[in-house]
Amino acid sequence: MGFLSVLSQAQRWVKDRAGPGDCVVDATAGNGSDTLFLARTVGPRGRVFAFDVQAEALESTRRRLAGDPDAGTLAPAELVLAGHETMEETLPAELHGRVAAVMFNLGYLPGASSPLITLPGTTLAALEAAIRLLRSGGALTAVVYPGHEGGRDEADAVEGWAARLPQTVAQAVVYRFPQKPASPYLVALNKR
Template sequence: MGFLSVLGMAQRLVKERVSAGDAVIDATCGNGVDARFLAELVGPRGAVYAFDVQEEALARTRERAGGDAAGPLLLVHASHAEMDGHVAEAHRGRIAAAMFNLGYLPGADQAVITEPASTLAALEAAVALLRPGGVVTAVLYPGHPGGREEADAVSAWAASLPQAAGQAMLYRMVQKAEAPYLIAIEKRKA
């Protein structure tokens, strides 16, 4: 049968914590796979904040998630580091999940990548926006230029997260140093 892929494990962790009507975040919408998955989970009464710095990613996400009639999809042309300024007051401290799929947009300019500084700021913001028991998933890609530095920075950040704030886990195929891997943070319950 085999193990779940890192993307499959991220979805599993999110699915266990998200219900219809919830608010969620796709911090790096890319091709729209996570945004569509999240929109299906929260349904028409929920909200999906989908961030990307590239217009092409937002267009791909709009198309994959159902065009302009996507219902809960709120496309935001901004860095994930700016998410705090775009999440409605009613959703602060109530976000059920935030998904990060780091690296670059497949099929686009591979020089445009997520960067450690903005990613760490975004992760901090995401944890602060979560409700108790909510989850942040971050899929890391150490195999591309700049990816190893970002993966190392995110790993160090997660390892130093105070246990009172949340618990962190690592899901990785240990025999493949360049393979993508997952870090997940579950916010502590009050």
């Protein structure tokens, strides 16, 4: 038996820290996989916010949620057409410091009509916002993709950001497969 994929490991760590009734954020909705996972995890009493700058990503996410056989047991998801760096001003003030998990799946939208990629500047701003929104014990996961153009710069920026966080703020970990240096890997943290 092998190790979990980076995406499965991210979900596992979030599932250990978020549960029914919690508020969670998918910082990069993409095709909706993490949004659906989060909506299942927090259930109908929970709340999900999913961000993306591409309308086609949010439409894909909406279809995935609506088409789920257990759609009636999912948390309501607010799909936000905006960059992840806006999450702090988008989430209601009463949720600040109460978010159980924030998930990032960086890079680009597979099959998108336009070749947009996430960028270090807005990603770092979003990570800073996410750490402020998280509750104590909350999880932040960021899957980075060093194998595409611009991906290595973003991966290095995210990993460097996590390494510089004071241990009094969060505990950070990197989960990767060292024999595949260009493959995606996970940077995650648990807020103190």
